[in-house]
Amino acid sequence: MMNLKLKRREFLQLMGWSTAGATLAGCDLPTTVTLEEGKEEVVAYLSPEEYVIPGVGVWYASTCLQCAAGCGIHGRVREGRALKLEGNPDSPVNRGKLCQMGQSGVQTHYNPDRLSKPQLRKDGKLVDISWDEAWKVLDEKVGAAAKTSGARVAWFTGTVSGHQAALIGEHLDALGSRHHFVHEVINNAVGRAVNQDVLGEAMPRLALDQAKLVLSFGADFLGTWVSPTHFATEYAKFRSGTRGVLVVAEPKMSLTGANADLWLAVRPGTEGMLALGIAHALMQSGVSVPDAARPAVAAYAPVKAAEITGISAQRIEQVAALLKQHSPSLVLAGATVEGQEQGYQAASAVMLLNVMLGNVGQTIVSSGEFPFPQLRPRTGNTRDLVAFAAAAKDKALDVAFFYGTNPVYTAPASLGLAEGLQNIPFKVVLTQFPDETAAQADLVLPVASSLEDWGTHVAAYQPEQGVITFQQPLMEGLYPGTPGVGDALLKLLKMREAQKYGAFNDYFSYLQNAVASLPEQYKASGLTNKQLWEQTLQKGLLTVDSAPGSLKTNVGEITLHEVKADAEYPLHLIPSPRLGLWDGRHANIPWLQEAPDQISKVVWDSWAELHPSTAARLGVREGDVVEITSAHGAIKVKVYVFKGVHPDAIAVPLGQGHEGYGRYANGIGANPLKILSPAIEARTGELALYGTRVKATRTGVHEELVKEGRNNISQRSRKLVVTISAEQFRRTEGV
Amino acid sequence: MRWIQLDRAKREPARQGCGALLVALALVWAMPASADTAAPASIKYPVAPEGAHAGKDVAQPIEFPHDIHTAVNKINCLYCHTYARRSKVAGIPPTSKCMGCHSVIATDKPRIKQLTEYWEKKQPVPWKKVHDVPDFVHFTHEKHLKKFIFDNDELVQNLSVDTVAPVCAACHGDLRTMTVAKKIKPMTMGWCVSCHEKNGGPGDCWACHK
Amino acid sequence: MKKTRRILGLFGNFDEATNAIYDIRASKIAGLSVDDVTLISPIEHPDVEEALGDRPVSVQYFTFCGGLFGLVGSWLWIASAQASFLVQPQGGKPVVTLVSNFVLSYEMMILGGVLSTLIGLLIGARLPSRPHTLYSEKVSLDQIGIILELEDTQIESAKNLFRNHRVLEIREEVMK
Amino acid sequence: MSLENLTQDWSRYRNGIEEGGFHNYEHRWGMAIDLNACIGCNACSTACYAENNLAVVGKERFSKGHYMHWMRIERYWDEDQAKAEFPDQGANFLPMLCQQCGAAPCEPVCPVAATYHTPDGLNAQVYNRCIGSRYCSNNCPYRVRYFNFWSYPESAWPAPLNLQLNPDITVRDKGVMEKCTFCVQRIRVAKDTAKMENRKIKDGEFTTACAQACPTSAIHFGDLMDAESAVTKLWAKHQVKRHDDEGLPVSTQHKQNPALRGYRVLEELNTDPSVMYLERVREELA
């Protein structure tokens, strides 16, 4: 793979050697081989760079922005077109690997539904306007707000980091506002709070490869949790050699659960009790319990925990024994634990296990402090969504900028966000696509795709030493005039503080300057600024070492309340995230729509996973449409009968049910987020995403559920997947 | 009369018929070998495949005189079509390459004025494609040149237009005699295959089909 | 002597025609042998043919040669095509596969045999041709004809012979 | 067509796979897929879509089985847990792609020789030779051949999605069979590069899109004729042999040592696949 030096933007100015259409097959009629001469035009280069050779692909390093994990990528560019993305082997996050969402970055970039022109609401309708007009309107409106009430301007974004985050901060500072709302549906905000309180660090490093046993309470680290591609690469190490044991306890089988050696179907909302039950069993076997947690642990003897969680006492004791036997281990809490009204307590109970087993310091280690606070990621959560909805409802905002998130789609209807937005006089949406939020906007600014843009990013989870990953354009923008996000921010800032930012032509020079002004300790010696810049782009990242601290083990008091049964709404709704469509942002990518769900193998649809016993009770079978009703709304989805879900739960995957997100996403399935109750996690103020109770009723409608391998779930005694026992494996391949 | 007489010619037709069939059989036996896969030991130039194509005269934006550049000025083909030895496509030379010489040479000629106009407008010249293979064909210039030019020690030393042009001529015709390029070879699969057979090229479908 | 005349007698049934031929065989007409007799009939009739004597048929040699040519020729043709079309290595099987080539050669043997039989038929029966000048449409209906090629002197005796066998109609012509 | 060709090399033309065949192998690309590592995440499949211009067919056509994924992840549930209330362990994932069989059932049945065995040991599919009889697919025990039931170039890549199409591969139009090629375009580039540099292809110099993407590195790709390649070593370690390594009948090839994990899917059909799977490891906790 060639990683050639990048010089400014010159390589982008190439014209296509062959037009893209020419790649199309000619496999159809006629198959005559004589191609008429003089019909097609050959576009010759005007003045190409030395390394540009038509017909030869060149790889450039960049950063994947399909989720917030910050994987490094290499993009193959040929004749001015980005063709394929692969992992950057230099990146400590993904080590040259890339998940399906990352692979699909090219389809986000080339998406046919991308916006090419700014849109302004005129007479209630969004109409295309020119870029000049767009900037003018923006200047006027924000200028007006700045004059009267700069504090009433807000940014509402997804997870942002690096210089993007810094510029947003500076923009708000310039206006005198503090309203930066950061929202992600798939987050680990509660877990971060627990980590912060217990360990003293929000996101310590998890040495999965060192663990001999991983016990995951709904933490889908292979699919959607924190940094899935990284954990998948670590998982491979974890599974090789002596081969660690993976135990997963969750109410709905996730991708991680589907790889577990022991899968425990825990009653929704009782994971904390299960953790305490295991802790109790451990305590009985002589493991010491921190004093503060002793009462809680003592209260949940395995027999009692079994009663509550639905996991037999024998099993609980077995897990405890396994934990004791395989040390060090790693116990993780995921969204199903955290997304409850008592999520913080439950997650603390899980963390308690780590403390009791002495994992802190062994498999959970400090990641140190990232040296540049202004570049640190602003990690998304749902508390800000609630706060923003409230602020909007209270008419506390005049101008709102939206970027990297689609709150109108992700916010539960019960938050009243869509109505609240009516109260914000001027809403600016920076987006690539027309989405549900853009449909509410007053001004829609198309931004460059991640493959056309410059940027720096800092991942929330830093697997090794701290790195700033660099994003560089792989090709010329598809739609001329469309600014990068950084460029747009700079432009906004210049409108406010022309003298401070006037020196920077664009975000590119801003970043170059930022690298040049890096403190000397982070620069490799003997490099000029230009060399450093080129080397950084070539590698795609900049390492900024930070001394690791030490982790604390402050376990506090744990109080868990009983999960009450609800007669009217007997089922727990599990809005399960999918590796693929994620929180719905990738629903417009045809590859990901067509990629079967890892577990159910359903494509192009939503479905409700029901345990066979629940399905029998409701009298439904696969493909029957059920109506799922909560106190706050109802959705209709097809049933997928599946044993990997607790009978008290009904799981509906996230991602579908879009109404205004392009041809590939619209009109498919349903969005379970819409019917969530506005319940709040008591300690952190996060939305209790998994705390909604629903009932399911059959509608009598039946439609085929389109899925792969539709008639078979077993191998019919063929030797397709052959298994061997772990003992045998360890005997022969264990190191 | 004739009918009855012929009726008497009892076995003759049978003999004749059998004879004809046996001759035909013998002909099949004696059919000559057409595929000779053994390549000659040292190749200077490709044994050109047979076949001609009545190409059209393609009107190019600038009537580029190949003959003046190659036959008169003795400029090597690979000087301008520089990608040919490094990539699968030979490439049209970038305008900057033309201007390298023509900012000083023959600047008053009408064609050069045209060229300079494009250069100053920073527009690439919209050349028309003359030689093309279908999109399902993988053809690399670099490997063909390696085999016929660069693997031949003698040629590397005195690489001149007169050693390179005959190699190019196998597929493109002798450009030393043309102004703008014209397709004079059929460039069909059978034509390619015949050359591969004569010169020991790969016979694997996937060598060329993608 | 030169045969100059042709005469056709139409008979109502095979017995009469057969007897007429036997008479000719018995040299009732001087100088006329059975080889000069052509019988035309609406159906094939072994008795009459017996009267006409052995007239060998050679079509089977065509069939044999054609079949043999089809068999051997197609085998060689296919095998040599396979041998020079080297993308043929397939499924772990040899380039020249005996089984499939046998199947194809077998078919080609039959095709060769059938086609050469047709050729044999056409050559042997002198087809296509114009119908015989003395041909009567009654033959394709229900009458049997005997055509004789005669010298001038034999005409009368031939007619008499026909009449003896209750000929229904006599036609004659002068050969050119 | 010539009789001389026939008579010159008669004995070699009569060689079947047991005698080495008329293959003149230059390489034998092969894979080893570790089911212990595979997590069923679909990354390989999507990478294949990106690399090989696979068409997205949409829900309606997917429901009719018109899908085009060369690499599919199968998910099976343990049969011994059919009666349990919950699956007490995870699923069995099996990445299934063209097995590039040495004695491929698909090859001899193609009426126009559009699929054949290359000197690289691949089952080639020559798209522009294919007439779409679909016999190969019918005869494929793994059902890994996909047919272009419709014309996809317009429907699957509305502009500007078509700009993503890989120019190294034909975009197949309706009526053509297609299948995994072991990323032959990458092989081709590697071979060309090696040839230009007068050297042999190095192990790990390139890999297939799926193997490249796999987050757990479950897919290993390499040349089975290169004794030093990682794949060859894995095959040797697990004592899985190609047919003509020793011309062994299947019964003796089949795994003798139960401790080793290598096997090939549906090996008993004698198709001699180029993909070796390593058995999934199962913890006996239940």
Add this chain to the structure above:
Amino acid sequence: MKETELHHDKDIREDLAWSQINSDIMKSLENPRRGFWYTVIGCLVLLAIGITAEVLQYMYGMGRSKNHPHMWNLYIATFIFWIGMSHSGTLLSAILHIVHADWRKPIYRFAEAMTTFSLMTALLFPVIHLGRLWNFYWVIPYVPARGTWPNFRSPLSWDGFAIMTYLTSSALFLYIGMLPDLAIARDNTTGWRKKLYSTLSLGWYGSDRQWRIFRKAYMLMAIFLIPLAVSVHSIVSSDFAMSIMPGWHVTTFPPYFVSGALYSGCAAIVTLFILLRYYFRWEEYMTLAILEKICKLTFAIAMVWTYLNLVEFASVWYGHDIYGKEVLWAKMTGAYAPVFWSMMFFGSVLPFTLAFRKLRRHIPTMMTVSILLNVGMWLERWMIISPTLSQSFYPWSWDVMWPTLTSWGIVLGSFGWFGLLFLTFVKIFPSVSMYEVKEMVYHRRLASEKAQAERRNTGGAQPAFSLSMRKEDGS
């Protein structure tokens, strides 16, 4: 009364005058019953449906009629059906010719025509089912400009060879056998027909030499046609038997296919027999006695087929190949079970109606039964193909597929196409062999007179026999 019954029991009336035979048969070229034209219109409608379906499929792609894993479906099933139907034409015209069964004579002509036309229909299907049918000629081993040949290993290219051979041979056989009749037609028509028949009859005038060569050549061709017919359907069965798929890879397939072919062909002959008898008022020639003989033949073949069917099941069952067993079990109990059991009913139970003389002689019953037998045979072909495709080695891709409207349309269209070809043929050419019926009448008359003479015990010479039934001294 008794007389009539006796009369009906004869294959043909012995006192038919040759001239009457000529005029009766030649009448078919002029004035069929109305029903003939209704059938023609019906066939045209079917053909139009078929053409529409094919055009749609051509424009949009095979997705209109196929899916994964059902790469073959109705088209190949119908292909086998038509190929199979052609076989009994050869049975009647060649095999029965060799064994000198003279009752074949009035009916073999249309049976041979059926062979040719059902082959021409069958030939459409491998082309129609191609994804890129415009390239179908790549299967033909013409000397290629690209240095490529077809794959001689593929049973599909064997199909090409076999069917082309069979089509050529049977068409020639039909034509050669028709030469004397074409001469008759030439002598009895005027206008364009005269020209047509003059050309086609090649100047046949019935000389003894022509007859001798004709007899030999015809016999040689018949001898070739028999192994050809058997090999053709064996090769068609190789499409399946040479594959490795469970349910297809069955060694009994060749005889099974051949018997199925003869079976459906005989049933089709019964149908066409009844139709032609009706259209052209040929009760004198296509007698109930002959119908009975074909029915008996059909019954015998039905039993052979039933036996081979059971043998196939038994060998799969005892062979204990799990894959094959699964397919068999799925056929019997799975989604296709209704189709499978209908096939078994139509193919093995229904033919018992043929065992009853009363029913054999009842034209409407025989018409219904013969059509249903063919429905059964068509279902058999479908049941050979679909269950294996839906349930083969690889459970992940198991899927049941029901045919789409497009494939039904094309299947119906093939019936229209066959019907049109056949009806055109019988309208233009004498579809009862006149010269052979004459022979038949002649020989039977001789035999019966000889028998009568013996019965009467009157010695002496036989009375002269007049072909035209004229009084000997009449003119």
